[in-house]
Amino acid sequence: MCEAMEKNLNCDETDLAIIRHTQSGLPLCEEPYRAVGQSLDIDPEVVMLRINQMLERGIIRRIAVVPNHFALGYVSNGMAVWDVADEHIDRTGKIIGSLDFVSHCYQRIRHLPDWPYNLFAMVHGKDRESTDGKISMITELLGDYSRGCAVLYSKRILKKTGLRI
Amino acid sequence: MILRENRPVDELDRQIINVLQGGFPVCEHPFAAAAEQFNIDAISLITHIETLLEQGLLTRFGPLFNLEKLGGVYSLAAMKVPADVFENTAAVVNSFPEVAHNYERDHEFNMWFVLAADSGERLEQVIDEIEKSTGIHVYNMPRVREYFVELKFHV
Numbered sequence: 001m002c003e004a005m006e007k008n009l010n011c012d013e014t015d016l017a018i019i020r021h022t023q024s025g026l027p028l029c030e031e032p033y034r035a036v037g038q039s040l041d042i043d044p045e046v047v048m049l050r051i052n053q054m055l056e057r058g059i060i061r062r063i064a065v066v067p068n069h070f071a072l073g074y075v076s077n078g079m080a081v082w083d084v085a086d087e088h089i090d091r092t093g094k095i096i097g098s099l100d101f102v103s104h105c106y107q108r109i110r111h112l113p114d115w116p117y118n119l120f121a122m123v124h125g126k127d128r129e130s131t132d133g134k135i136s137m138i139t140e141l142l143g144d145y146s147r148g149c150a151v152l153y154s155k156r157i158l159k160k161t162g163l164r165i
Numbered sequence: 166m167i168l169r170e171n172r173p174v175d176e177l178d179r180q181i182i183n184v185l186q187g188g189f190p191v192c193e194h195p196f197a198a199a200a201e202q203f204n205i206d207a208i209s210l211i212t213h214i215e216t217l218l219e220q221g222l223l224t225r226f227g228p229l230f231n232l233e234k235l236g237g238v239y240s241l242a243a244m245k246v247p248a249d250v251f252e253n254t255a256a257v258v259n260s261f262p263e264v265a266h267n268y269e270r271d272h273e274f275n276m277w278f279v280l281a282a283d284s285g286e287r288l289e290q291v292i293d294e295i296e297k298s299t300g301i302h303v304y305n306m307p308r309v310r311e312y313f314v315e316l317k318f319h320v
Binding site for chain 2: 051097106154
């Protein structure tokens with residue numbers, strides 16, 4: 001998120017303060033929500049209430065540990081794309097999105113004739129061979145629903161600032 | 166399973182990583198509450214998470230935000246950039262604060278970036294400006310539907 005976006009946010013100053021204070025992590029102490037409250041001069045009950053509300057609103061997906069997939073050996077990821085008839089995209093998208101090695105599964109708009117693909121999925125594996133194998137498996141799973149497939153491996157990160165506020 | 170050459174992960178680490186990817190409680194003593202299922206105490210859970218973070222096996226611990234819910238317009242865009250102007254094009258694209266991520270990929274469509282702007286108009290404007298300064302078409306591929314955006318690793 002860029003600075004220019006701050007003026008139109010769907011949250012108030014208290015939420016924003018909590019987001020800013022915890023986006024790099026929750027304090028590692030026995031009462032982390034109290035610690036957040038103390039730093040921000042907000043009652044810990046309010047911190048917990050706001051966090052619960054943000055969970056309900058989907059602003060917080062969940063509170064959790066995030067494994068380093070590189071350290072865990074998942075060093076290969078390919079952006080796989082398929083051309084699926086619009087009438088079948090919801091069913092197939094849900095199936096592919098439920099696979100445990102798939103993240104970021106979306107339907108996106110096509111640009112015919114240059115770019116016929118409308119189903120996007122990031123597929124993760126321990127090496128290129130295993131990622132390729134998983135992508136082939138998905139293509140097989142799609143069967144006749146897939147009218148075409150491409151895999152785009154990343155060669156280089158050109159910019160990575162992430163969404164932060 | 167060996168996660169790093171010198172770092173065998175024990176059963177407790179494994180359980181912590183697998184279970185706490187799914188969620189962590191919001192209450193006065195959340196570490197104590199979460200530690201129960203591992204038959205350890207709060208301090209010991211804190212120490213384990215600290216160690217996993219220090220060793221780089223975890224990248225984060227805390228709320229995972231979906232900042233898109235706070236507002237704004239997002240998209241993924243791609244370009245077919247000739248090799249001889251690739252670096253210059255990357256510099257132009259990256260110069261916009263609205264460009265959050267940019268990746269080179271091994272395909273005819275070789276530059277892929279995520280755009281985040283405070284309005285649809287601004288997003289269009291950024292795309293126009295990139296096209297004007299590079300002379301290369303930008304394929305805007307906003308999402309139509311989201312099927313899944315998380316990844317869970319079983320270790």
